[in-house]
Amino acid sequence: MDRRKFMSLSMVAVAVLPASLSAIDFRATKPDTWTAHTVADAIKALYGDIKPEEKGVKVKAPKVASNGGAIPVTVKSDIDAKTVAIFQDANPEATVCVFDVQEGGIVDYMAKIKMKKSGKITAIVEGTDGKFYAGTQSLEVALGGCEG
Amino acid sequence: MGNMKIKAKLKGDVVQVKVMAKHDMLTYDQAKKKGIDANFITHISASVNNKVVYDVSTSQFWSKNPQFKFSFKGAAKGDEVSITWTDLKGNTVTESKKIK
Numbered sequence: 001m002d003r004r005k006f007m008s009l010s011m012v013a014v015a016v017l018p019a020s021l022s023a024i025d026f027r028a029t030k031p032d033t034w035t036a037h038t039v040a041d042a043i044k045a046l047y048g049d050i051k052p053e054e055k056g057v058k059v060k061a062p063k064v065a066s067n068g069g070a071i072p073v074t075v076k077s078d079i080d081a082k083t084v085a086i087f088q089d090a091n092p093e094a095t096v097c098v099f100d101v102q103e104g105g106i107v108d109y110m111a112k113i114k115m116k117k118s119g120k121i122t123a124i125v126e127g128t129d130g131k132f133y134a135g136t137q138s139l140e141v142a143l144g145g146c147e148g
Numbered sequence: 149m150g151n152m153k154i155k156a157k158l159k160g161d162v163v164q165v166k167v168m169a170k171h172d173m174l175t176y177d178q179a180k181k182k183g184i185d186a187n188f189i190t191h192i193s194a195s196v197n198n199k200v201v202y203d204v205s206t207s208q209f210w211s212k213n214p215q216f217k218f219s220f221k222g223a224a225k226g227d228e229v230s231i232t233w234t235d236l237k238g239n240t241v242t243e244s245k246k247i248k
Contacts, residue, residue, distance in 0.1 A: 026205035027190050034207055070211035091209050092177065100203040102220070106162065110217035114175070114209045 042094040057135030090119030154245040
């Protein structure tokens with residue numbers, strides 16, 4: 001290959017790389033979040049001392065979950081988000097997952113989660129405006145899923 | 149055939165992706181009972197055309213064989229969605245699927 005061409009090609013590769021590596025591993029950057037036992041502690045470990053507004057975030061989950069081993073939870077929001085975190089207060093640790101919202105990403109996430117007993121799911125959305133928004137949903141779990 | 153079942157569909161300008169990954173997702177409690185090490189998926193990432201479109205750090209509280217859905221903008225029919233997960237033991241699996 002022509003040397004000059006090769007150089008410019010590798011320059012492009014270097015320029016492109018950081019964009020694809022923009023993802024954040026919250027397990028590495030915020031280790032305390034994953035061992036916190038209460039929702040309040042977990043939020044504090046992840047975001048610091050925040051007072052989220054209770055609006056703009058929709059958490060959808062069945063009112064009564066027959067199987068606590070796989071509860072479909074949907075989090076939706078029209079807010080321009082930077083991160084979205086899901087917590088619950090039924091399991092030994094509070095944090096379920098933290099999404100790092102990408103450019104072009106839409107806050108419409110569904111995931112099946114486990115819950116040991118009835119409890120409340122809390123979703124926190126960190127907006128690109130620096131504000132925090134919260135949504136909650138309580139549900140009954142007929143058969144706990146954590147003990148398998 | 150493989151570890152993941154992936155469905156990616158373009159609707160208007162939004163791509164909807166549905167995934168089911170095969171993983172035991174053993175919590176610390178469950179693993180203790182069975183006398184083996186806990187192991188669960190800790191990170192899932194999806195990209196299209198070398199651009200990350202979905203990225204999540206997960207805990208042991210996702211269900212066994214976790215299913216998840218997400219949507220994003222900025223891809224066309226025929227583009228490939230590539231999804232990678234990593235678990236606590238460091239195993240990774242990457243699979244991709246063309247957007248329909």
